[in-house]
Amino acid sequence: xxxxxxxxxxxxxxxxxxxxxxxxxxxxxxxxxxxxxxxxxxxxxxxxxxxxxxxxxxxxxxxxxxxxxxxxxxxxxxxxxxxxxxxxxxxxxxxxxxxxxxxxxxxxxxxxxxxxxxxxxxxxxxxxxxxxxxxxxxxxxxxxxxxxxxxxxxxxxxxxxxxxxxxxxxxxxxxxxxxxxxxxxxxxxxxxxxxxxxxxxxxxxxxxxxxxxxxxxxxxxxxxxxxxxxxxxxxxxxxxxxxxxxxxxxxxxxxxxxxxxxxxxxxxxxxxxxxxxxxxxxxxxxxxxxxxxxxxxxxxxxxxxxxxxxxxxxxxxxxxxxxxxxxxxxxxxxxxxxxxxxxxxxxxxxxxxxxxxxxxxxxxxxxxxxxxxxxxxxxxxx
Amino acid sequence: xxxxxxxxxxxxxxxxxxxxxxxxxxxxxxxxxxxxxxxxxxxxxxxxxxxxxxxxxxxxxxxxxxxxxxxxxxxxxxxxxxxxxxxxxxxxxxxxxxxxxxxxxxxxxxxxxxxxxxxxxxxxxxxxxxxxxxxxxxxxxxxxxxxxxxxxxxxxxxxxxxxxxxxxxxxxxxxxxxxxxxxxxxxxxxxxxxxxxxxxxxxxxxxxxxxxxxxxxxxxxxxxxxxxxxxxxxxxxxxxxxxxxxxxxxxxxxxxxxxxxxxxx
Numbered sequence: 006x007x008x009x010x011x012x013x014x015x016x017x018x019x020x021x022x023x024x025x026x027x028x029x030x031x032x033x034x035x036x037x038x039x040x041x042x043x044x045x046x047x048x049x050x051x052x053x054x055x056x057x058x059x060x061x062x063x064x065x066x067x068x069x070x071x072x073x074x075x076x077x078x079x080x081x082x083x084x085x086x087x088x089x090x091x092x093x094x095x096x097x098x099x100x101x102x103x104x105x106x107x108x109x110x111x112x113x114x115x116x117x118x119x120x121x122x123x124x125x126x127x128x129x130x131x132x133x134x135x136x137x138x139x140x141x142x143x144x145x146x147x148x149x150x151x152x153x154x155x156x157x158x159x160x161x162x163x164x165x166x167x168x169x170x171x172x173x174x175x176x177x178x179x180x181x182x183x184x185x186x187x188x189x190x191x192x193x194x195x196x197x198x199x200x201x202x203x204x205x206x207x208x209x210x211x212x213x214x215x216x217x218x219x220x221x222x223x224x225x226x227x228x229x230x231x232x233x234x235x236x237x238x239x240x241x242x243x244x245x246x247x248x249x250x251x252x253x254x255x256x257x258x259x260x261x262x263x264x265x266x267x268x269x270x271x272x273x274x275x276x277x278x279x280x281x282x283x284x285x286x287x288x289x290x291x292x293x294x295x296x297x298x299x300x301x302x303x304x305x306x307x308x309x310x311x312x313x314x315x316x317x318x319x320x321x322x323x324x325x326x327x328x329x330x331x332x333x334x335x336x337x338x339x340x341x342x343x344x345x346x347x348x349x350x351x352x353x354x355x356x357x358x359x360x361x362x363x364x365x366x367x368x369x370x371x372x373x374x375x376x377x378x379x380x381x382x383x384x385x386x387x
Numbered sequence: 388x389x390x391x392x393x394x395x396x397x398x399x400x401x402x403x404x405x406x407x408x409x410x411x412x413x414x415x416x417x418x419x420x421x422x423x424x425x426x427x428x429x430x431x432x433x434x435x436x437x438x439x440x441x442x443x444x445x446x447x448x449x450x451x452x453x454x455x456x457x458x459x460x461x462x463x464x465x466x467x468x469x470x471x472x473x474x475x476x477x478x479x480x481x482x483x484x485x486x487x488x489x490x491x492x493x494x495x496x497x498x499x500x501x502x503x504x505x506x507x508x509x510x511x512x513x514x515x516x517x518x519x520x521x522x523x524x525x526x527x528x529x530x531x532x533x534x535x536x537x538x539x540x541x542x543x544x545x546x547x548x549x550x551x552x553x554x555x556x557x558x559x560x561x562x563x564x565x566x567x568x569x570x571x572x573x574x575x576x577x578x579x580x581x582x583x584x585x586x587x588x589x590x591x592x593x594x595x596x597x598x599x600x601x602x603x604x605x606x607x608x609x610x611x612x613x614x615x616x617x618x619x620x621x622x623x624x625x626x627x628x629x630x631x632x633x634x635x636x637x638x639x640x641x642x643x644x645x646x647x648x649x650x651x652x
Binding site: 089091092094095096097098100102104105134135136137139186187188189190191231233249250251252254255256258264266267268269270292293294295296 | 535575601623630638639647
């Protein structure tokens with residue numbers, strides 16, 4: 006069974022009938038993105054019309070091979086925008102370039118029509134004043150599926166699929182886009198994977214490359230960054246490059262250091278060794294001088310090694326739910342409390358049996374046994 | 388049979404939309420032109436090349452992997468080089484001194500495609516102030532805080548690129564053409580094709596990518612790549628650097644490294 010970790014909102018503004026796929030997007034210029042410092046920053050972007058909201062990146066659009074796509078676009082923002090279908094080889098009328106196709110002004114709408122002739126990984130972005138509209142966040146990933154378990158005809162089968170769209174922004178520009186000129190002086194200082202950065206990535210389970218031992222995976226990398234990327238893939242994942250820019254490479258090849266320039270895409274198969282556990286590192290280098298500017302980590306989770314739930318006879322949390330004061334019965338050791346996303350919330354004192362967690366917000370948490378690498382008991386604080 | 392060619396190394400000041408810049412170039416005459424020479428050869432054809440240095444400083448004639456030594460050309464003198472290439476491809480020739488290469492002295496040798504429809508994109512980036520220090524040899528390197536302001540294809544920027552018959556790809560529907568791209572600039576670039584994928588036929592730097600079909604092609608510093616493009620879609624399509632600071636002219640968008648593909652019927 007194929008598992009796609011990041012399919013978001015496929016049922017929204019996305020309909021299929023008689024081989025024709027209709028997607029409905031809008032553009033906005035009053036959005037906000039929460040940085041990993043917890044401070045918000047201004048963004049522009051695309052969202053599903055049904056939802057009325059947007060973030061970075063724009064919704065992932067997923068099509069099947071040979072779909073006839075109608076991409077309906079409404080501009081809800083004060084400036085003109087377009088949708089350029091990066092890499093899809095569409096005709097001039099649907100290319101999304103203001104000077105050679107058309108632009109969509111405030112309150113107007115348009116439809117981009119195209120057929121998905123090649124499976125692979127693609128991008129879409131605004132092509133109005135691209136230098137600015139891109140760094141403000143107007144981009145997303147497009148995937149054209151070959152079938153449920155293969156990336157292209159005769160490709161190896163995969164069990165799980167992972168999609169990573171790398172990007173960056175300059176905080177100063179997003180804070181004051183009307184003062185962005187001159188456009189050649191954009192120095193990215195915030196680096197993202199699927200719109201998340203730093204701890205946000207490690208705290209977002211859907212961004213983790215999570216596989217059982219014996220499974221294979223396909224990784225789709227795309228870059229809308231200003232920076233050049235180096236993706237360090239652990240040798241134990243046995244990564245093989247199969248596709249780039251929506252085309253099969255003539256000879257697949259193994260890779261542990263994948264270089265990705267702005268606008269490029271790669272499809273990489275992984276077949277991890279037993280016991281795999283090392284994370285993937287993504288480094289962002291300035292295109293100006295090739296100096297390292299930022300690093301993000303894609304967590305790799307070996308589901309075969311991950312925590313197992315203790316039986317109630319081994320460990321009991323009492324009371325549960327509680328007002329925050331609990332006792333552990335049945336076992337001793339080093340325990341921590343994490344939130345639903347795996348973020349550390351509290352370290353329990355191993356020398357006492359009663360623990361005061363009343364400083365934590367009301368909600369659902371997990372109790373983790375660090376010594377035995379087991380447990381994941383649910384804990385509710387009312 | 389041999390091809391006899393004379394090139395001049397010229398250095399001086401040129402104006403680009405109000406921006407004065409020091410430029411060095413290999414030209415076919417002694418008049419400075421920011422568009423460097425393009426030499427087209429058959430495979431195994433002998434090239435008798437005379438290079439006349441019109442600068443007071445010593446230059447050289449360098450081709451990576453081909454000519455790396457005994458290639459100096461003293462100021463106000465000339466040297467002759469004999470060359471031939473035994474495979475299809477493109478090479479960049481340049482003057483490797485800081486007051487040559489870093490201010491634009493890079494040309495193209497295209498081999499094995501004289502019977503084909505060919506286009507040429509010679510990429511170059513520069514910082515106006517730096518070009519003066521480099522030209523006078525007061526500065527001998529590109530500083531780490533390099534901030535280019537002008538981005539050229541064949542010695543000029545968009546929209547002027549559309550007036551250059553080597554930069555504007557103008558073909559008929561169904562035609563197959565070849566595009567040679569050389570990066571003589573001071574940073575990496577990455578050319579994105581709208582409407583088309585192009586196959587990498589040869590590459591000096593990224594030779595492991597020969598045979599790939601790409602819509603976004605990295606052109607690293609020093610690269611010389613030949614792409615094959617089949618014009619299977621009618622219309623007008625941009626091609627531009629996706630290193631987005633490079634699609635500007637002194638900060639204004641659109642500009643810099645943008646050209647177009649025109650496919651007519």
